[in-house]
Structure formats: structure tokens, C-alpha cells
Amino acid sequence: MKTHIGPAIRLTLVMLVLLVVIYPLVVAGIARLAPGGGKGETVTVNGGTASRKIVGYKLIGQKFTEDRYFNSRPSAVDYNAAGSAGSNKGPSNPDYLKTVQARIDTFLVHNPGVNKADIPAELVTASGSGLDPDLSPIGAKIQVARIAKVRGIPAERLTQLVDQHTEGPLLGIFGPANVNVLALNVALDQLK
Structure with missing residues (x-):
């Protein structure tokens, strides 16, 4: 032994x-x-080091619901990073279906002219973590008309802004292209 x-x-x-x-x-x-x-990678405004202000983290989603901003993906935990989680409800759960339908209805009210069939699923369903900071380029571009109207900015300029903030797949092949909503909204506020 x-x-x-x-x-x-x-x-x-x-x-x-x-x-x-x-x-x-x-x-x-x-x-x-x-x-x-x-x-963590931060998103800042006012580029100078003395006046630089951190407005958030690039990899943690934040809530944007005002019509003048690109809206974030919904969150099952109300963007609480301490309680990261999905809803754990299946796609046939009646409560889940009511929640998604309410999100669709709200989106259509704020985005007239968009057809229900054209709404990307990411804009009405929460991610598994509830903290997804990104949208697909399509998810951002479908909101351009609303923001252009509210801010009085040409839609073409907003589409260019989305394109400038679109990150391609990792190494060109892994994952989809995406747009960080926080960085996009910071750039939107900085437009003249």
C-alpha cells in the first residue's frame, strides 16, 4: 500500500x-x-484618451428600443449579464409563441412598410445567452427606413453605415457576417 x-x-x-x-x-x-x-473589448466615444468614455462592451448585448436607434436582438434576461440565459421554452410552447407574436406586432408598428415574412427571426427571438450583441446585415438593414425617417438621414447613408460596420466571417469562412449593434449605434450618433 x-x-x-x-x-x-x-x-x-x-x-x-x-x-x-x-x-x-x-x-x-x-x-x-x-x-x-x-x-473585454470596450466601445468608446470621444476618441481622445482624456475625454474617452466607455459606453459598453463589444461582446455583451445592450437594449436599444428607441426608433432613432438600430434595435438589438431581444433578450430573455433583459440584457442582464449576471443572469445570462435563454427562455428555455420550446418553439411550440404557447407562452413562447405569444411572446414572439407580440415582438412581431411591435416591430411592425415601429417599422411600417415591412412585411411580416421579411422580418429576420433574430429580431423577434432571443439568443441562447440573452446577450447577443450582433445582428445580421439583413437584420440591421431592415430597420434603415425607420431610422432614416426619424433622424432625417438619407437611407443610402444609413445603408453605407451598416456596410461599414459589417464584420465578415472569421477567416472568411467560419460563421456568418454580423453587425455589432452598439458600435453601429455609436457611429449613428456621430453622424453629422
Whole structure:
């Protein structure tokens, strides 16, 4: 028995040092090389360092419901990052269907001229985390007419703005193109 306990204790101590000390330090060191230095990539306004103001994080969705802004994807947790979750209701759940229908009705009221069939699903369904910060380019462009009317900006200029803020798939092949809603709305506010 003594021949087995000694090596087991030594192996446990080695793995403890390796997995509790060394591995986290290596991961933290690599994170320092990422945008934001491992603390999250922020979105700021007023570019100068002295007057720069952080308005949010690029990877955490925020609530935008005013007609003068591009609306975010709905959230099952009201954009609470501490309580990230989906609704856990299936696509045939009557409560879920009522919620989605209410979102469709609200969208159509605020976006007259849009057909129900043209509304991207992402604008009326919450993501799995409830914190999705992005929309597809189509999800952003379908809102252009409303924002152009409210702000008095030509629709073509807003479409260009969406195109400028569209990020392609990772390495050109992984995932869909997307538009960060917070960054887009910050740029929208900065338009003359």
C-alpha cells in the first residue's frame, strides 16, 4: 500500500501546481494579447484618451428600443449579464409563441412598410445567452427606413453605415457576417 500512496500524492501535488497555478497563468498571459487585454473589448466615444468614455462592451448585448436607434436582438434576461440565459421554452410552447407574436406586432408598428415574412427571426427571438450583441446585415438593414425617417438621414447613408460596420466571417469562412449593434449605434450618433 505504501508503494501506491507515495506516487499518488506526488502526482496529485504535481497536477495541483500544473492545473491550479501554471495553466491559469499561461491562459491569463495569452489573454493579455487579445483586444482589451483580457478585460473585454470596450466601445468608446470621444476618441481622445482624456475625454474617452466607455459606453459598453463589444461582446455583451445592450437594449436599444428607441426608433432613432438600430434595435438589438431581444433578450430573455433583459440584457442582464449576471443572469445570462435563454427562455428555455420550446418553439411550440404557447407562452413562447405569444411572446414572439407580440415582438412581431411591435416591430411592425415601429417599422411600417415591412412585411411580416421579411422580418429576420433574430429580431423577434432571443439568443441562447440573452446577450447577443450582433445582428445580421439583413437584420440591421431592415430597420434603415425607420431610422432614416426619424433622424432625417438619407437611407443610402444609413445603408453605407451598416456596410461599414459589417464584420465578415472569421477567416472568411467560419460563421456568418454580423453587425455589432452598439458600435453601429455609436457611429449613428456621430453622424453629422
